[in-house]
Amino acid sequence: xxxxxxxxxxxxxxxxxxxxxxxxxxxxxxxxxxxxxxxxxxxxxxxxxxxxxxxxxxxxxxxxxxxxxxxxxxxxxxxxxxxxxxxxxxxxxxxxxxxxxxxxxxxxxxxxxxxxxxxxxxxxxxxxxxxxxxxxxxxxxxxxxxxxxxxxxxxxxxxxxxxxxxxxxxxxxxxxxxxxxxxxxxxxxxxxxxxxxxxxxxxxxxxxxxxxxxxxxxxxxxxxxxxxxxxxxxxxxxxxxxxxxxxxxxxxxxxxxxxxxxxxxxxxxxxxxxxxxxxxxxxxxxxxxxxxxxxxxxxxxxxxxxxxxxxxxxxxxxxxxxxxxxxxxxxxxxxxxxxxxxxxxxxxxxxxxxxxxxxxxxxxxxxxxxxxxxxxxxxxxxxxxxxxxxxxxxxxxxxxxxxxxxxxxxxxxxxxxxxxxxxxxxxxxxxxxxxxxxxxxxxxxxxxxxxxxxxxxxxxxxxxxxxxxxxxxxxxxxxxxxxxxxxxxxxxxxxxxxxxxxxxxxxxxxxxxxxxxxxxxxxxxxxxxxxxxxxxxxxxxxxxxxxxxxxxxxxxxxxxxxxxxxxxxxxxxxxxxxxxxxxxxxxxxxxxxxxxxxxxxxxxxxxxxxxxxxxxxxxxxxxxxxxxxxxxxxxxxxxxxxxxxxxxxxxxxxxxxxxxxxxxxxxxxxxxxxxxx
Amino acid sequence: xxxxxxxxxxxxxxxxxxxxxxxxxxxxxxxxxxxxxxxxxxxxxxxxxxxxxxxxxxxxxxxxxxxxxxxxxxxxxxxxxxxxxxxxxxxxxxxxx
Numbered sequence: 001x002x003x004x005x006x007x008x009x010x011x012x013x014x015x016x017x018x019x020x021x022x023x024x025x026x027x028x029x030x031x032x033x034x035x036x037x038x039x040x041x042x043x044x045x046x047x048x049x050x051x052x053x054x055x056x057x058x059x060x061x062x063x064x065x066x067x068x069x070x071x072x073x074x075x076x077x078x079x080x081x082x083x084x085x086x087x088x089x090x091x092x093x094x095x096x097x098x099x100x101x102x103x104x105x106x107x108x109x110x111x112x113x114x115x116x117x118x119x120x121x122x123x124x125x126x127x128x129x130x131x132x133x134x135x136x137x138x139x140x141x142x143x144x145x146x147x148x149x150x151x152x153x154x155x156x157x158x159x160x161x162x163x164x165x166x167x168x169x170x171x172x173x174x175x176x177x178x179x180x181x182x183x184x185x186x187x188x189x190x191x192x193x194x195x196x197x198x199x200x201x202x203x204x205x206x207x208x209x210x211x212x213x214x215x216x217x218x219x220x221x222x223x224x225x226x227x228x229x230x231x232x233x234x235x236x237x238x239x240x241x242x243x244x245x246x247x248x249x250x251x252x253x254x255x256x257x258x259x260x261x262x263x264x265x266x267x268x269x270x271x272x273x274x275x276x277x278x279x280x281x282x283x284x285x286x287x288x289x290x291x292x293x294x295x296x297x298x299x300x301x302x303x304x305x306x307x308x309x310x311x312x313x314x315x316x317x318x319x320x321x322x323x324x325x326x327x328x329x330x331x332x333x334x335x336x337x338x339x340x341x342x343x344x345x346x347x348x349x350x351x352x353x354x355x356x357x358x359x360x361x362x363x364x365x366x367x368x369x370x371x372x373x374x375x376x377x378x379x380x381x382x383x384x385x386x387x388x389x390x391x392x393x394x395x396x397x398x399x400x401x402x403x404x405x406x407x408x409x410x411x412x413x414x415x416x417x418x419x420x421x422x423x424x425x426x427x428x429x430x431x432x433x434x435x436x437x438x439x440x441x442x443x444x445x446x447x448x449x450x451x452x453x454x455x456x457x458x459x460x461x462x463x464x465x466x467x468x469x470x471x472x473x474x475x476x477x478x479x480x481x482x483x484x485x486x487x488x489x490x491x492x493x494x495x496x497x498x499x500x501x502x503x504x505x506x507x508x509x510x511x512x513x514x515x516x517x518x519x520x521x522x523x524x525x526x527x528x529x530x531x532x533x534x535x536x537x538x539x540x541x542x543x544x545x546x547x548x549x550x551x552x553x554x555x556x557x558x559x560x561x562x563x564x565x566x567x568x569x570x571x572x573x574x575x576x577x578x579x580x581x582x583x584x585x586x587x588x589x590x591x592x593x594x595x596x597x598x599x600x601x602x603x604x605x606x607x608x609x610x611x612x613x614x615x616x617x618x619x620x621x622x623x624x625x626x627x628x629x630x631x632x633x634x635x636x637x638x639x640x641x642x643x644x645x646x647x648x649x650x651x652x653x654x655x656x657x658x659x660x661x662x663x664x665x666x667x668x669x670x671x672x673x674x675x676x677x
Numbered sequence: 678x679x680x681x682x683x684x685x686x687x688x689x690x691x692x693x694x695x696x697x698x699x700x701x702x703x704x705x706x707x708x709x710x711x712x713x714x715x716x717x718x719x720x721x722x723x724x725x726x727x728x729x730x731x732x733x734x735x736x737x738x739x740x741x742x743x744x745x746x747x748x749x750x751x752x753x754x755x756x757x758x759x760x761x762x763x764x765x766x767x768x769x770x771x772x773x774x
Contacts, residue, residue, distance in 0.1 A: 339701070339733070339734065339735045340734070340735050340738075342701065342735075343701040343703075343735050343739060344701065344702055344703055344704040345701075345703060345704065345705070345708075345739060348704060348705045349705075350705075351705060351709070363765065363768075367768055370772065389772045389773065392768065392769075392772060393769060393772075393773065396764065396765045396768065396769055399764055399765070400761045400762060400764050400765075401761075403760065403761035403764060404761040404762075406761075407757065407760055407761060408709060408712045408713060408716065409709065411712050411746065411750065412705055412708045412709050412712060414746070415708065415742055415743060415746055416705060416708075418742045418746075419738065419739050419742045419743075422738045422742065423735065423738055423739075426734065426735075426738065
């Protein structure tokens with residue numbers, strides 16, 4: 001098997017966010033350390049022949065160096081690697097210069113025709129698009145490339161294995177995308193093994209069409225991969241065993257630094273002795289869950305609040321009074337009518353202006369139906385395109401007519417306002433105040449609906465019950481009862497006492513809230529008390545240990561979004577290790593998707609998880625200095641081996657690490673018997 | 678057709694039923710009718726506002742506002758119409774192509 005890395009950058013381009021200064025010494029160390037057989041130099045949209053030849057000479061005795069380039073292509077300026085043979089370097093250089101001429105920014109890209117016009121015969125090169133990696137090359141571009149695309153670059157072990165299983169996916173390749181500069185601390189572990197004898201473009205093209213010929217490890221196929229130099233571990237579940245100061249943490253840190261997107265669950269202890277503090281700690285874990293739910297549940301109410309918070313019923317009443325007064329006055333002062341107040345326009349009300357939102361939405365919906373790509377066949381089956389177009393045309397003409405009327409009425413309204421003002425300056429008669437009766441009625445209606453909703457929010461009810469393993473999360477709502485409830489919501493120290501008194505009269509309550517120093521966008525939180533509680537399978541509150549388990553379960557679950565999971569000494573959080581059953585099954589499920597590494601100094605924990613692979617760390621003193629050894633193997637192996645060939649018997653190590661005590665040992669005696677044999 | 682006429686110191690408008698009425702009888706629906714006419718027909722004629730010729734104070738106030746507004750509209754007729762005639766033009770063109 002040959003190990004390859006075809007995605008290496010040696011030049012800084014405008015696509016690199018942080019500048020870097022290439023160091024060929026670092027590149028050499030990388031190739032040596034990771035024992036790579038062949039690399040390709042693939043810079044963004046440029047190829048530097050002089051630098052390439054220098055690098056090739058420098059690494060000539062160590063590995064094969066192929067020329068390449070990473071090109072922006074297609075609609076999303078997706079990245080496409082192109083690797084060429086080292087025979088026709090001048091020709092390749094000339095072609096790459098044409099690419100550089102066309103691409104001057106991160107958004108520029110070549111379309112398929114441009115690519116073909118530059119490279120001519122695409123089959124002479126190896127093409128590797130970003131596949132499960134951003135920015136992806138779009139599907140239509142890939143389709144045009146046709147038979148020239150049979151492999152794709154992925155970002156992690158998880159996707160690599162997934163691509164192998166899925167027939168519709170191309171052959172996966174995992175590369176480093178490495179930028180070797182002077183200050184590099186850890187070398188990336190992303191390379192791929194290929195079953196090929198001679199490394200040249202045609203043999204690579206042949207081999208890469210076959211998924212069976214790529215692997216994450218030299219001898220063990222895709223069940224193992226090299227997580228850091230000189231350490232291959234399982235792509236499933238690994239347990240790192242070892243006593244204290246044996247180098248476990250050091251190994252974990254090395255793994256964390258060498259890989260991207262790793263979830264690291266460190267040791268934590270929720271076994272807080274002070275019950276009040278324990279409550280607080282647990283509450284804060286739950287508060288995120290609660291506030292997310294709260295926001296969603298109350299969002300419609302928040303909208304209602306938004307639309308009524310500017311309504312002032314008292315002011316509306318006053319305006320109504322003013323209007324009626326002026327009307328009466330005007331009626332009684334008939335003799336005061338003069339040439340100005342007798343003008344028709346003087347007592348005119350402005351035109352009511354329609355709202356066209358609904359019509360706009362309707363037109364939008366018809367356009368959606370016309371433009372929809374999803375479910376196109378279902379739509380076409382029931383609505384003919386012509387009918388839709390006719391509908392759209394008619395609606396558009398309707399809205400134009402409406403808008404025309406609105407514009408003309410607006411002109412008239414403006415004139416009325418202007419003329420009235422001027423006539424008023426000259427007349428002796430009392431002006432009738434403008435009063436929007438429609439708004440008055442509408443406001444009253446809105447407030448009464450708001451009150452109904454607010455009152456129903458005050459009734460206690462269960463909002464949501466969800467199960468998570470053996471835990472049940474219950475979210476419920478109920479009325480606020482005291483000023484303290486408001487303080488819990490807003491956290492600030494304000495005078496809540498007055499407000500809470502009017503809690504049962506929502507409109508008055510809202511007015512009181514407006515007096516307080518709270519942002520108006522947060523008013524909606526004050527109308528109901530939302531609480532969250534977690535119970536176990538016996539409907540009881542959680543004990544300290546159960547809380548720790550709950551927290552750990554959530555942490556592990558969130559690892560779904562990562563590429564690798566490291567868990568450091570989970571037993572430190574638990575009184576009773578046999579509570580770990582749920583934790584174990586969750587870890588095993590995750591290990592199906594991504595590499596999981598559990599570190600423990602308690603072999604009971606380690607073995608009860610049934611790992612795929614064991615790594616045993618041991619500190620030995622050789623000639624006065626400490627050496628950290630790592631022995632690896634399957635749990636079923638009799639012996640674990642380290643890189644220098646030294647061995648340790650599996651039985652011995654489990655006894656050595658034993659810290660759980662004799663009783664636990666006796667309970668596990670059966671499993672240990674099996675190991676010993 | 679003449680829509681606004683100054684005669685004997687007063688201003689008269691042509692109402693929707695064909696009569697010439699004094700401008701103090703102009704209400705909002707008649708005004709809307711006149712706006713329609715101004716925008717949609719090419720023959721809208723009105724007497725120029727003349728401070729000296731109009732004696733009725735109320736008429737003077739009313740006609741001054743209307744005259745100025747209508748002149749403005751007349752000059753910007755095209756832009757005014759575009760405010761509604763071009764709504765959703767892209768969509769119409771796209772689907773009727």
